[in-house]
Amino acid sequence: MAYLDIKNFTKSFDKTEVLKGIDLSVEKGEVVSIIGSSGSGKTTLLRCINFLEMADGGEMLLDGEVLFNEQTKNEKDEVLRKKRLNFGLVFQSFNLFPQYSVYKNITLAPTVLLKDKIKKYKKSLNGISFKEKREKVKLFKETELKLIDEKCLALLETIGLTEKKDAYPCELSGGQCQRVAIARALALEPKILCFDEPTSALDPELTGEVLKVIKELKNKDRTMIIVTHEMGFAKNVSDKIVFMADGVIEEIGSPKKVLENPKSEKLKHFLQSVTNKDGE
Amino acid sequence: MNYLLLSSQFLTISLDLLVGFVETLKIFFVTLLISLPLGLLIAFGSMSKLKPLKWFCNTFVWIIRGTPLMLQLIIVYYGPGLIFGVGKGLSAYLSTFITFGINYACYFSEIYRGGIESISKGQYEAGKVLGLTKGQIFFKVILMQVVKRIIPPMSNEIITLVKDTSLARIITFYELIFFAQRYIKDGGLLWPLFYTAVYYLVFTALLTLLFRFIEKKLSYYKV
Numbered sequence: 301m302a303y304l305d306i307k308n309f310t311k312s313f314d315k316t317e318v319l320k321g322i323d324l325s326v327e328k329g330e331v332v333s334i335i336g337s338s339g340s341g342k343t344t345l346l347r348c349i350n351f352l353e354m355a356d357g358g359e360m361l362l363d364g365e366v367l368f369n370e371q372t373k374n375e376k377d378e379v380l381r382k383k384r385l386n387f388g389l390v391f392q393s394f395n396l397f398p399q400y401s402v403y404k405n406i407t408l409a410p411t412v413l414l415k416d417k418i419k420k421y422k423k424s425l426n427g428i429s430f431k432e433k434r435e436k437v438k439l440f441k442e443t444e445l446k447l448i449d450e451k452c453l454a455l456l457e458t459i460g461l462t463e464k465k466d467a468y469p470c471e472l473s474g475g476q477c478q479r480v481a482i483a484r485a486l487a488l489e490p491k492i493l494c495f496d497e498p499t500s501a502l503d504p505e506l507t508g509e510v511l512k513v514i515k516e517l518k519n520k521d522r523t524m525i526i527v528t529h530e531m532g533f534a535k536n537v538s539d540k541i542v543f544m545a546d547g548v549i550e551e552i553g554s555p556k557k558v559l560e561n562p563k564s565e566k567l568k569h570f571l572q573s574v575t576n577k578d579g580e
Numbered sequence: 581m582n583y584l585l586l587s588s589q590f591l592t593i594s595l596d597l598l599v600g601f602v603e604t605l606k607i608f609f610v611t612l613l614i615s616l617p618l619g620l621l622i623a624f625g626s627m628s629k630l631k632p633l634k635w636f637c638n639t640f641v642w643i644i645r646g647t648p649l650m651l652q653l654i655i656v657y658y659g660p661g662l663i664f665g666v667g668k669g670l671s672a673y674l675s676t677f678i679t680f681g682i683n684y685a686c687y688f689s690e691i692y693r694g695g696i697e698s699i700s701k702g703q704y705e706a707g708k709v710l711g712l713t714k715g716q717i718f719f720k721v722i723l724m725q726v727v728k729r730i731i732p733p734m735s736n737e738i739i740t741l742v743k744d745t746s747l748a749r750i751i752t753f754y755e756l757i758f759f760a761q762r763y764i765k766d767g768g769l770l771w772p773l774f775y776t777a778v779y780y781l782v783f784t785a786l787l788t789l790l791f792r793f794i795e796k797k798l799s800y801y802k803v
């Protein structure tokens with residue numbers, strides 16, 4: 301069985317069927333790109349995977365564990381929150397927190413989530429004196445905070461923004477913002493990192509720096525699902541390319557197979573329109 | 581009249597008016613103390629998914645904002661006595677604090693609501709995918725952005741409150757204007773009433789400076 305296994309995902313908004321039975325599997329360490337014209341349901345698929353939307357039907361397993369099926373649809377927020385942490389999502393529009401520095405943007409969630417961790421740790425401490433317990437918890441917290449700090453600094457290096465650590469989002473370029481957003485998502489060590497058109501909101505001269513970071517992540521064997529319109533990049537970085545049209549996966553396969561030997565008329569048409577745009 | 585006498589009279593009246601102004605300040609601060617948090621509760625109510633609660637809050641805000649504050653003061657002060665019999669009404673203090681608190685909470689709630697609704701959905705979703713709870717998202721992500729957005733309308737409303745305090749006079753709350761009016765009745769002196777403007781002006785000037793300072797403090801980020 302694959303690492304991530306999605307079977308027959310369906311989703312409708314009111315009466316429009318947006319996902320009409322999506323089957324998708326992703327292996328560990330694999331990079332899967334999703335291409336397709338606007339409105340084909342790519343964003344909706346990513347949002348369902350990340351539990352920002354609840355799929356109507358189907359099944360999703362990660363590493364053998366059922367994350368979604370017909371029975372789990374009405375789960376409480378608390379459970380969903382834990383499930384979301386399996387995934388990271390990088391938005392087209394970055395969605396950085398404007399009031400926080402780059403450093404705080406990256407460390408906010410790990411620091412906040414540390415509270416749960418400390419609570420758990422406290423419960424695990426039994427049969428010792430109050431004072432001893434307090435000492436231990438304090439030490440635990442300090443160690444964890446140091447780990448968060450170290451990880452953040454390492455991530456800043458990965459995205460090449462070490463010197464922007466204390467800058468605020470409004471002082472950064474779009475490309476820099478998106479790199480911070482990637483680091484922010486990585487700080488929680490998601491099993492699978494999803495990107496929704498990470499370069500679509502950027503000026504053309506800034507897309508390169510973001511794509512470079514994503515490529516480096518591939519070299520570190522990150523499992524990623526990338527919705528993109530950058531065909532060259534998709535060809536270059538993907539192990540598998542998925543072509544979506546009208547809520548179904550029309551074609552799927554290696555970059556070579558999908559991009560160079562398209563079978564369906566829809567894909568041929570789509571590739572033509574993309575190359576035409578590039579040629580302009 | 582000799583100069584010394586005049587200036588000593590000026591000093592005495594200034595100090596006396598200062599006592600009145602302290603009463604005015606009581607209304608001002610107690611109103612903020614009540615209305616700032618209460619407004620947030622009403623704002624949450626008016627955005628609630630529970631239809632009856634939402635409807636109730638919206639109607640309440642409509643009624644409070646749609647009627648004069650002076651009328652509300654009179655109703656709260658005289659109403660209970662009229663309905664439940666003489667002597668059972670609220671004191672002038674209590675009526676004033678309750679009425680002002682609720683009245684301003686309704687105005688603030690609309691400002692809060694506008695501020696909260698103006699924050700993009702993306703900010704909530706970014707918080708969600710990072711595994712934060714609803715409460716954490718509100719307090720860690722949304723709140724400071726809302727604060728920055730609402731400072732200008734809030735400062736407007738708060739400066740209006742400084743002047744609205746004078747309405748409490750009509751239910752015998754002895755505030756600054758009331759103190760000044762006594763000089764007309766008692767000694768035919770009109771100038772103390774005119775002179776009260778100085779107190780209001782100094783205080784609103786201080787508030788204006790305070791809000792400018794806060795705005796400047798928050799200028800390091802854009803929302």
Ligand SMILES: Nc1ncnc2c1ncn2[C@@H]1O[C@H](COP(=O)(O)OP(=O)(O)O)[C@@H](O)[C@H]1O
Binds near residue numbers: 314336337339340345
């Ligand atoms: N929240 C929503 N409510 C109603 N319709 C939606 C919503 N989100 C997406 N849609 C519709 O679903 C279709 C697919 O959208 P989307 O997943 O964003 O496609 P893509 O990302 O491939 O451009 C579109 O027709 C869009 O209008």
Ligand SMILES: [Mg+2]
Binds near residue numbers: 342343344496497
């Ligand atoms: Mg999209």
